[in-house]
Amino acid sequence: MSEKSCNTFQIGLALAGAISAGAYTAGVLDFLFQALDEWERARGKGDAPDHRVRLTVVAGASAGAITGALGAVALARGIQPQKFTADEESNSYRIASARYQTLRCILPTLYETWVTRPRLVAEDGGIDFLSGEDLKDRGDSVLSLLNATLLDDIKNRALLANGGEQPAALPPYPYVADPLHVYMTVSNLRGIPFKVGFGNSTYGMQTHGDRVHYTIAGLGNSNGLDSDWIKADKFLPLSISKLPNGGPNPAVPQDWDQYGTCALASSAFPIGLASRQIEVPMDQYDGRQYPIPVPCGVSIKPSFPSPSTRNFAFLNVDGGLINNNPFDYAQYALMGGAITEKSEGKRADSAIIMVAPFPEPPAFLPEGQPGPGLIDIVSALFPTLINQARFRASELGSALNSRDYSRFLIAPHRKLPDSDVEQRYTIACGLLGGFGGFLDEKFRSHDFQLGRRNCQAFLRSTFGLPEENPLSAAMEGRAQFRISADDENDLPERYPIIPLLGSANDEVPLPYWPRIGQAELEKILRRIADRFKAVAPLLIRAQTASPLLRAIAGIGLLLGRGRVLDYIRLAVLSDLVRRDQIDGWELPTQMLQWLDEDWREHQGNQHKTADDVRQVLAELASPAFSFRTVGGIAAKTHLDPRFVAEALDKLCNIEAGKPYAVCCAEQEGEEKLFTLASRKRRGFRALPVISTIGDWLEAPATDLNSAGKRIGN
Numbered sequence: 124m125s126e127k128s129c130n131t132f133q134i135g136l137a138l139a140g141a142i143s144a145g146a147y148t149a150g151v152l153d154f155l156f157q158a159l160d161e162w163e164r165a166r167g168k169g170d171a172p173d174h175r176v177r178l179t180v181v182a183g184a185s186a187g188a189i190t191g192a193l194g195a196v197a198l199a200r201g202i203q204p205q206k207f208t209a210d211e212e213s214n215s216y217r218i219a220s221a222r223y224q225t226l227r228c229i230l231p232t233l234y235e236t237w238v239t240r241p242r243l244v245a246e247d248g249g250i251d252f253l254s255g256e257d258l259k260d261r262g263d264s265v266l267s268l269l270n271a272t273l274l275d276d277i278k279n280r281a282l283l284a285n286g287g288e289q290p291a292a293l294p295p296y297p298y299v300a301d302p303l304h305v306y307m308t309v310s311n312l313r314g315i316p317f318k319v320g321f322g323n324s325t326y327g328m329q330t331h332g333d334r335v336h337y338t339i340a341g342l343g344n345s346n347g348l349d350s351d352w353i354k355a356d357k358f359l360p361l362s363i364s365k366l367p368n369g370g371p372n373p374a375v376p377q378d379w380d381q382y383g384t385c386a387l388a389s390s391a392f393p394i395g396l397a398s399r400q401i402e403v404p405m406d407q408y409d410g411r412q413y414p415i416p417v418p419c420g421v422s423i424k425p426s427f428p429s430p431s432t433r434n435f436a437f438l439n440v441d442g443g444l445i446n447n448n449p450f451d452y453a454q455y456a457l458m459g460g461a462i463t464e465k466s467e468g469k470r471a472d473s474a475i476i477m478v479a480p481f482p483e484p485p486a487f488l489p490e491g492q493p494g495p496g497l498i499d500i501v502s503a504l505f506p507t508l509i510n511q512a513r514f515r516a517s518e519l520g521s522a523l524n525s526r527d528y529s530r531f532l533i534a535p536h537r538k539l540p541d542s543d544v545e546q547r548y549t550i551a552c553g554l555l556g557g558f559g560g561f562l563d564e565k566f567r568s569h570d571f572q573l574g575r576r577n578c579q580a581f582l583r584s585t586f587g588l589p590e591e592n593p594l595s596a597a598m599e600g601r602a603q604f605r606i607s608a609d610d611e612n613d614l615p616e617r618y619p620i621i622p623l624l625g626s627a628n629d630e631v632p633l634p635y636w637p638r639i640g641q642a643e644l645e646k647i648l649r650r651i652a653d654r655f656k657a658v659a660p661l662l663i664r665a666q667t668a669s670p671l672l673r674a675i676a677g678i679g680l681l682l683g684r685g686r687v688l689d690y691i692r693l694a695v696l697s698d699l700v701r702r703d704q705i706d707g708w709e710l711p712t713q714m715l716q717w718l719d720e721d722w723r724e725h726q727g728n729q730h731k732t733a734d735d736v737r738q739v740l741a742e743l744a745s746p747a748f749s750f751r752t753v754g755g756i757a758a759k760t761h762l763d764p765r766f767v768a769e770a771l772d773k774l775c776n777i778e779a780g781k782p783y784a785v786c787c788a789e790q791e792g793e794e795k796l797f798t799l800a801s802r803k804r805r806g807f808r809a810l811p812v813i814s815t816i817g818d819w820l821e822a823p824a825t826d827l828n829s830a831g832k833r834i835g836n
Contacts, residue, residue, distance in 0.1 A: 130173075132594055132620050133300075133348075133473040135180040135453035138187025140443030142392060143560025144480035144552040145186030146567040149237040150228075150574025151478050151533055152194045154631065157229045157575075158582055159298040160202055160291075161625035172604065172622050174594050177345045178299050180353075182306035182453040185443035187478070188389035190237070192305060192337075192382060193281045197233040199342055199363040201290025204229045204626075215572070215632035216540045224629045227572070229291075232281050238567045240277045241560075244650050250276050252561060253650040255657055257397070263664040270654075271397035274390070278383040282375045284368050294363060299343030302360070304353065306452040307389045308334045308442030309401065315408065318426040327426070332445035333437070334452065335385045335403065337361055350459030356412035359403065388439035395558065402436040414451035444508070450477055450530075458529065468589040471528035474620075476586070478533045480550060480570070481557070485510050489758035526613070528588060533581050535573060540633065547734045549573070551637050554698040562647060562695075565637035566704070576631040579623065587617030594620070638706045639699065648695070652688050659684070693746035700783075701741035703734070707782055710736060717773055731766055738762065739770050740783050743799045748824045750788060750796040755826030771797050796825060 138148050159178075165171040183191035207227045217223055228234040245251040252269040295301065311333035318325045336356060341363040348354075361382060367373040375383070381401070388399035408425050417423065427435075442449075453475045458465050465471055485506065493503040535549035551569045552560025560566045587606040588595045595618040598604055606617040663676040699705040710733050718731055738760045742751055753771065757764040774785035775797075784800040 130594070130597070131175045131177055131345075131472070132588075133177050133179050133457060134620075135457040135473070135475045136178070136182065136191065137448060137450040137453040137475050137477040138181065138183035138191050139448040139477065139479040139481075140185030140187055140390075140441070141480040142186055142552075142557030143241065143567065144550050144557055144570060145190050145390075146237040146552055146560060147480040147535060147550055147570040147574040147577075148187055148190045148478045149194065149233050150571035150576075151578040152190060152574075153228050153230050153233060153571070154575035154578040154627070155582075155621075156198060156202065157204075157226070158579070158621050158623055158627040160229070160296075161627040162622060163292075163297060165624040171624055172598050174597055175345070176298055176621055177343070178303065179348050180300075180304040180306070180453050180456040182308075182449040182456070183386075183389065184308040184447050184449050185390045185392070185441050186480075187449075188307040188442060189386045190233070192307060192386040193236050193278070194230065194233050195303060195305060195339055195342060196281055196366070197230040197236075198296070198299070199294055199339075199366060200230075200232055200284070201294070202229050202292040203231050203290050205231050205234070211568075211634075212632075215634045217632055218540060222629045224575075224626065224631045226626065228575075234571065236277055236281050238564060238571050240280070241273065241567070242564060243561045244647050253647075253654045255654075258657060258661065263661050265658055265661045265665065266397035267395060268654075268658065269395050271387075271391070274387050274396065278387060279375060282366065282379055282383055283373050284366070294342050295344035296342065297344055300345050300347040301343040302338035302340045302347050303342050304348060304358070304456055305337045305339060306334055306449055306456070307337075307385050308332070308446040308449045308452075309385070309388050309439040310442055310444045311437045311439055312398070313437035316426045316428075317423070333439070334442070334446075334449070335359065335401065336407075337382055337385075339363060348456060350456065352412050352459040353456045355410065356456075357407045357410065359407070389442040391439060392441045393444070396441075398438050398440050400436060400438050402434050405433055405435045408435065412455070414455040448477065448479065450475060454529075466527040466529040468526060468528050468615075469591040471588060471592060472594075474529050474531055476531050476533060478574075480535060480574075481553060487761070489761075528592075531581070531586055533574075533577055535570075536577055536580070537573060537633070546636075547732075548702045551702075551704060554702050554704060555695065559695075559698060559704075563637065563639045563643065565639070569634045569637045572631065572634045576633055579627070579631050582619060582621045583623055586621060587619045589615050589617055592618075594618075636703065638704050640706045644695070644699070644705065648688075648692055651691060655684065655688060690746040693744055697741045697744040697746070700744055701737055703737055708737075708740070710783070711777065711781070714773055717769075731762075735760075735762060735766065736770050736774075739767055740774070740785075740799075743785060743797060743802075748826050749802065750798050750823055750825045752794045752796060752826055754794070759826075771795075794827065796827075 136152075141148055159176065162171065166173065181191040181195065183189070204226050205228050206225050211227060212225075241252070243252045245254070250256055250270070250273050252273055254270050254273075256272045257266060257270045311331050314329040314331050315333060316327065316329050318327055320326075336358040337360075338358045339361050359378070359382075361378060365376050366379060367375060384399055385401055388401055390396065391398050405427070408427070410424070413423055457473050457475060465473060488503075493499040537546040537549040538544060539546070550573065551566035554560075554562075560570065584606055590596070598618045604619055604622050606619055608614060608616045659680050660677065663673060663680065666676075667673060696705070700708050703709075714736060715733065718733060718736070739756055739762070742756045742759055745751075748755070753764055753768045756762070756771075757767045760767070771785060771787075774783060775787055777784040779800065782799075782801060785797055786800045786803060788796045788798070
């Protein structure tokens with residue numbers, strides 16, 4: 124470690140893809156800058172540690188790219204603390220004896236980017252994901268299922284100057300490097316061609332994992348990165364001095380607009396959000412650095428055909444498809460090739476902080492799934508590719524080493540006050556594969572505050588160095604900053620790299636778990652139906668010019684629209700129920716008593732909770748099946764079949780009219796079949812003859828091995 128670095132610790136951020144859970148990542152960044160700024164204010168006063176921390180690189184994918192890119196812009200606008208409203212203060216756990224934060228954020232434009240603006244339904248009648256601005260003047264062309272022009276609106280609002288309060292602090296910031304390096308991963312649909320030599324021949328290949336590299340000058344006033352890797356890499360320069368500063372008709376400069384578009388390209392989730400085109404100078408690929416070991420003197424060069432232009436234009440979708448966590452770019456930018464030698468506690472002078480909003484593992488399929496059918500294989504292929512892309516075998520060894528001080532992780536943790544029990548579901552935006560956070564602003568607000576709270580806990584109890592590190596030696600004897608030893612994770616006593624001072628030391632309150640109301644959900648479902656009605660015919664017309672084929676497809680759409688919308692309704696409801704995020708589905712007292720007394724008493728150590736009962740209810744609400752069996756639910760949820768059977772029996776005895784009431788349809792010689800009482804046929808469709816005809820035309824789907832058999836009501 125050089126003499127210069129003994130007093131300075133460099134950090135890089137690796138921000139993973141998250142879709143709507145980017146609100147959590149935004150909260151982490153918001154508190155990180157609060158802590159750094161409060162420390163800077165306390166410097167030279169009292170016993171505040173006098174070492175320095177410098178943010179040098181931010182690498183993001185998908186939602187992480189938007190958070191990193193627009194977070195830097197928000198910081199350029201200045202630190203502008205905003206206090207909780209009275210309603211927000213009352214919507215969180217607070218202990219009278221504790222001192223709590225009064226601030227909901229310090230970067231209001233980042234809060235707006237992730238909490239206020241990205242909504243499925245705008246209560247003020249403005250632009251949202253279900254409005255039709257993207258369909259105007261486009262003929263039959265449809266770019267995405269959701270209205271992605273909302274993202275352009277969010278980008279423009281972030282890049283234009285806002286008329287907020289006078290900032291408490293303005294750049295340049297001593298805790299930010301000058302320049303700050305920003306990487307955003309994208310999935311380049313055009314591809315980058317290469318030729319690789321093998322002996323006396325060459326082998327052609329092509330990669331679609333691409334990235335853009337920007338440097339932002341003027342945000343910090345500390346020396347930037349000096350690794351050979353980053354010095355050799357190509358980049359696109361920006362300066363915050365060119366950001367618009369208000370005026371009657373402010374305009375975003377082209378280079379900053381392209382910067383924002385790159386963030387949108389990285390987050391363009393296929394089908395759901397529109398793809399984005401990027402155009403960069405061709406020389407950005409000549410001599411580009413790659414985050415892999417390369418022999419000295421060797422460079423990796425693409426093999427483009429003779430270019431007809433000086434720029435390379437390419438269409439992009441979500442960067443998370445190929446590189447959902449650009450840890451490698453942050454690592455190489457910060458440390459170059461000296462990764463291993465900088466991981467030891469006594470030598471560490473830099474570290475990557477990875478923010479990963481999804482701590483819940485992907486669903487593990489039960490035995491026999493997916494099936495061998497063509498549709499089953501196609502349906503399983505997309506999540507298979509994503510899961511494999513996120514599995515980084517090269518990182519496993521280092522990740523398992525608790526004494527590696529070059530990498531740290533901030534992931535959602537949610538424990539109720541005075542409890543050591545981790546809640547099963549930690550982020551409210553995790554439902555519907557990450558899209559569910561757009562259902563309600565309360566979900567995104569919860570995750571933003573949880574990100575702030577988790578970042579505070581991380582800085583207070585995890586992000587530290589052992590006593591033998593030179594940086595820690597300067598804090599020797601300051602017991603108030605000491606981090607206790609962690610025997611469970613084999614970690615010694617440490618000193619914090621970023622101490623919590625001033626307002627950053629006041630506890631960030633834990634917000635209550637948010638739920639959406641039934642009326643709010645029905646409004647969203649109506650808007651989804653309107654969007655479907657507008658988009659579906661355009662998709663049909665775009666596929667063929669034949670009047671006959673269009674007519675046939677239109678009839679099919681008319682007949683199938685109700686089924687599609689019902690599938691969407693049940694899919695949304697199922698996940699809301701599973702995660703306890705909808706009002707009216709709170710379990711009755713008798714169910715809770717059964718869990719606390721009967722099941723625990725009679726089944727020994729097989730402790731079950733209300734979350735397990737909700738898993739059963741969620742399976743009954745699943746659009747994949749009309750009726751479920753005990754065995755089918757147990758296989759899908761990995762719950763004990765005895766528990767599933769008893770839970771269903773209890774739910775069948777719930778009074779009629781409750782949304783979680785269950786009914787049983789039993790056939791002689793067959794397994795019992797269950798469904799939600801609300802899904803039973805009613806009125807005209809329940810008449811015996813009509814019901815029989817309906818079953819003959821299409822038998823209700825069950826999870827029996829003999830799927831398709833007629834089922835009585």
